[in-house]
Amino acid sequence: MWLSPKAARSAIARRLTPKLKLRISKLRHGELAWQRSINTRPIRPAHRINDVYDARSAQASSLADVRRALEQFEVDFVELPEPSAFTPFVVVPAAQTEAALSAIARGLLAPNAEESWSLKLLDSAGVSVSPGQGEKDPSRIAAARCLRHCVAFNGRELSTPREAVTVEFWDRLEPDVPRADGAVHLPGTLRRKLTGHDLSLDYIEPAVWQHALTNGSLLRLPAPHLKVLHEPVDIVYTWVDGADPAWLRRMRNARGQVDLNFTEPSALADSRFTNRDELKYSLRSLEYYASWARHIFIVTDDQVPPWLNVSHPQLTVVDHRDIFTDPTVLPVFNSHAIESQLHHIAGLSDRYLYLNDDCFFLRPSDPELFYTGSGLAKHFPSVVPLDIDGWSPRDLPIISAAKQGRDYLLDKYGRTVTHRFKHTPHAQLRPVLEAMEREEPALFAQVAASPFRSPIDFSIPSSLHHFDAYARGKSVEGDIGYQFVDLSREDLELQLGRIARRTDLDVCCLNETYIPQEKQASIETAVRSFFDDRFPVPSSFELPSPDRSSQLAGTGSRDRTAVDVV
Incomplete structure (x- = not known):
């Protein structure tokens, strides 16, 4: 039987182990240690x-x-x-x-x-x-x-x-x-x-x-372009250090009171709270490729990353107590609950991106990737459809929340949807969220009071907001270069290597539902290697480390937004 070259390559690839695929990929791109020692030219200080x-x-x-x-x-x-x-x-x-x-x-x-x-x-x-x-x-x-x-x-x-x-x-x-x-x-x-x-x-x-x-060799338009957004855009992250002893005591005490018959096991998995310093590298990617952001808010449960420069003028750490309408429901360990209160942040702009710290920018972007020039938000539907069954405790929390959102649309607008959304930065409209909460206060209160992910949760900023904003004529479907990587994949290193080389992606997301204990160490090594390789230059949001100080010795001080070409 005759096979095309592409089909032949696919047939061969299916028979290779992930480790062998990785080695062939590195060989092809000159990334093996011996190749680098031969091919790498000294980086000119310039x-x-x-x-x-x-x-x-x-x-x-x-x-x-x-x-x-x-x-x-x-x-x-x-x-x-x-x-x-x-x-x-x-x-x-x-x-x-x-x-x-x-x-x-x-x-x-x-x-x-x-x-x-x-x-x-x-x-x-x-x-x-x-x-x-x-x-x-x-x-x-x-x-x-x-x-x-x-x-x-x-x-x-x-x-x-x-x-x-x-x-x-x-x-x-x-x-x-x-x-x-x-x-x-x-x-x-x-x-x-x-x-x-x-x-x-x-x-x-x-x-x-x-x-x-005769005017500086510049051809100027008579006014700002209609397609360009002129309002500021902020960034909001949620972050947790799952290894913090005080936080662990609070979480385990709350977990002991959960009805396990009504909770999907992944909602309680320790991997949900694992900290691999993703926030540090996400902030690096943000400064590399999305420096148009006006201000960055990091929402935490009485925690601050030890490496974070909290004195940075563009950064504010926000505690859960400062944004929850009813602080008596705290502590909560449910991202759906925390997300439901983000629009309460003091000083937050009307337009902001909500990011999990597992999202990373990979190439230069403009605000118009997420908003139209007229200020409408953009949302990015997933290619994966929802099943038509109702929600149940068997569903993963992200699926049950999407189904709850579908039911919300049916009840409120008499419309339905078939797809959920990509795990990208989520463009938010604060006035829309405020209107939603005024109209559905019980829904927001219910989600905020849920200590762990539950089948009756709504994913408000990353799903329900997009559905509702679209129904109100405030959001449109957008297009984004995106790749999701499940950290439990057998060929994880191969996938991360491919992402590190690609220049056609705006963002990527590294996420997992559940990771067996025996795979934790290898995944930690692979992810850390990817971070250090793809985002090696520290951001201005980090405190200087001893290694960085010695690295910069003799280079002199520079403006934080300047490219350091020394």
Whole structure:
């Protein structure tokens, strides 16, 4: 029987053990120890990141470097207005293609350059053009993508393709060239070579071009773009240290009073409260790729991570007692109960993301990933449908809560749903939650008073809010690059390695329902290795450690938002 190459690879892969798959994957990507010792070039101090990393600052710095190189060699250019801070575009007249490429090569790519850059040439169809082909026929080049590589001290590159600066070469038109709308272009208009329509404009008329040249080489829109959110967005985490003796005493005392006939066992599993320092690495990922957040609130049960810089001006630790409407129900050890009270946080913005600490950002993002420019929230439905049966004690808590939410919709709006939501950061609208609580105070009180997860719980911020906000016309379905990893997988290391390499994911989630005791140590090792490899640079939300202090010795102090390129 004949098999296609893809089918043959799949057939072979099914016969390999997870350990052998992992070794082959590392071999393929040059990640085995002996390969690294041969292939790894010394990281030049010029682009080694030791202190904090912020992709937005890195992007601004890269754009400034490209502009400076073009200015230095007197190349005319205009920076286009784009809704996102990432992947900026600069337009150069096609007649100056060779001059622009020479300026980039001399300013950024020279052997003695202080930073590490790469250059990718594209034709009008977006297909790569080799340097030799481009040199032979410069008119074939429609764009040059310039990417500065920001590398951590462990060799992990933190920059992604989203931080590239694209220089496009636009044709200057002769008279009587027709426009797409049936009119005729003005002579001297610059028109894009690339055939896509993914920019804010496809051509620039002579007067507009000249005005931009004399105003800092910036083409500005007359007002902020309708698609850009202008309201602040906060971040809310919930966190627990399941190894804290005082907390354990409270939890075990409460657990001893639970009716086990009405509680799914995973709701009481110790793994639900395991602390692997996920919050530390989630905050690193947030600072790397979502530094647009205004303020971060960390909600805890009278606990503070020992590494947390509580004096940070953008961070506030909030105790359960400060947000529960009825503090007499405390203590609770149920994330559904704690989540139901988050919108009570003092000073919280009307729009905020709720994150579990097992969620991590993996590439640069904008607030518009989670909100529309008009302020509507975005939700991200899972591809996995709910079964049509009613809730029962047999269901996992996340399933029973989703079914409860489905019943809520049916009772309140006469509508139903078939899918729950991905385990991503959840975009919240505080006014919607306040309205929901005013209308259903008993529901919120019931969930808040549930000490452990129960089949009659509602998952308010991560499910019910999205259903209700959508029904009110306040939320829309969004799209997000996302991967969920079950930590109990046999091929966990293989999956984590793949995620560490991917640049097409916005976020990932590492989670488990239940982990046998005999697998705890191996999972701890795999997860810790992934964290240290993928998020190696400490954030400004951490207290300096002795190792970090020695690592930074001699580098001098820097602004916390700056890319530390030393």
